[in-house]
Amino acid sequence: MKTGVLLVAHGSRLAEANSHAVNIGNMVRKFHQIDPLVVCFMENAKPNLAEGIEELVALGVDEVKVIPLFLYNGVHIQKDIPEELEEIGKAHPQLRFTMGRPLGADERIAQLIFERIQEVG
Template sequence: MTYPLQGVLYVSHGSRVEAAKQEALKFIDLLKHQVDAPLQEGCFLEIAEPNIHTAVEKLAAEGATNIAVVPLLLLDAGHYYKDIPAELNEIKAEYPNLTFTYGKPLGVQDRLVDILAERMKEAKEPIHENARILLVGRGSRNPKTRRDMEEIGERLKAKTNISHLDICFLAALKPSFEQALAQLEKVDSQQVFIVPYLWFTGVLIQSMRKKVDELGERYVFCEYLGHHPFIQEAAVDRVQEALDTKGNL
């Protein structure tokens, strides 16, 4: 009797920055050691290699019959609803015998907000009474993105006891990062924590860091989410959900 072989496909965003690609691949390697599945591959949605098609081709060659597709995305926007499913629909026509399940992005979770609060503490700056937070999201045209970022902001305020928090975006939504910084220049505050809600390094992190370095000491740039154990736990949970789901693509 032939038994089905389960595969897991991790789909990261992709970046032109080699360090970002390596961070994503390292994160996927960390997940592979925590997930009980015989076949596991990582890939990128755009820019970097391997792409989705190449990774599915490899899993199929290794004997996978079921593939749980896990989007390594923070929030559910265009890449989740359109780009990844479009790629998979093309692949399904080429591999009609493969069964796919589609997992969820991480979404809004307290343990991810805990990482943001921890990143602020790691900045090793004493928090002043009139400190502010600028929470920076990637942005998308999906209206849920703003709502999710607002919810994350509210939870971060509660965890840090900092009542003044602004939100800005790096694409698609307003205010932009530059607009938010210009507005903060008019605000009387001794300290502004710049908190990026981004997973890995890349062009966006590099650009933000450069701008903040030019602004002066009252601006404190915090690290991105990275490989923190809490985000590993959250990702492993999403993998398990995808594995437990019957074919849904």
Template structure:
């Protein structure tokens, strides 16, 4: 019997955990599979092991593990597979398939355009857009964020789009914002490529709030509950359950 295990990152911020649960629950309702459950990689419960146990007790003999992640990085390549390998020893009669993170997709880049438009602030010709990624030691992260920024460039009437990161990669968000301020752009749009709210988004907001500048700094919303990203996750589920 088919089961689906959604593995979200987890957060110390209760609102972030709740946002992830509500998002995934919406996707579950669009997937015609009776056995589905949510777990977290860290910082929240249930754990991956507890999620697998729940599905097995309900009768699952095949489990599609769905990483609720934007991009391929350490959690995708290392942490989740290691956890599943350990757990699989407890359930030798259960087979597992492993889905993909969302990756770089035009429909997700278009959400960034939507988040900018939602500010209802016209973009000046000399504005700068800062696309803020989470960051990772995996080099693919920078490749992906750069590709996203390049595609966003084709969607907006602005010449300068830069990428920056909250951890592990350079330039850091703080350095990129400082550089933008020194360049005296009339506007700086800060666009988080972050799925759910949490500590990272709060850090961005606090940094923007405490930065004094003659430029207009416009903070856009995170990706959140946009229909396109729900559709993208549903597609990853359907791909994983049809793996041979």
């Protein structure tokens, strides 16, 4: 079984904003030797979720770990992503999807916010 990772970001009309999600994916790939890893977007940017999965399928993946790059457990997490995965699964019955939690309320995020507060002195 070959496993791939799909990082799912919200997406923005601003390319610079989307590049941050891609940069995070590149850091995860580099620092933790996770490959294949694809970053996709729910809105306003490419690849979308279905296209991201197609990239992984083309790389021979049969298991996809879907990791949301979202802070909160909102509509995209509870409804949109699971519904899209269900539809994509109909076209690719050989694929197994597992979905991780959003980033959530985490002490590491609180620490990073504190550091940003300190930067503005």
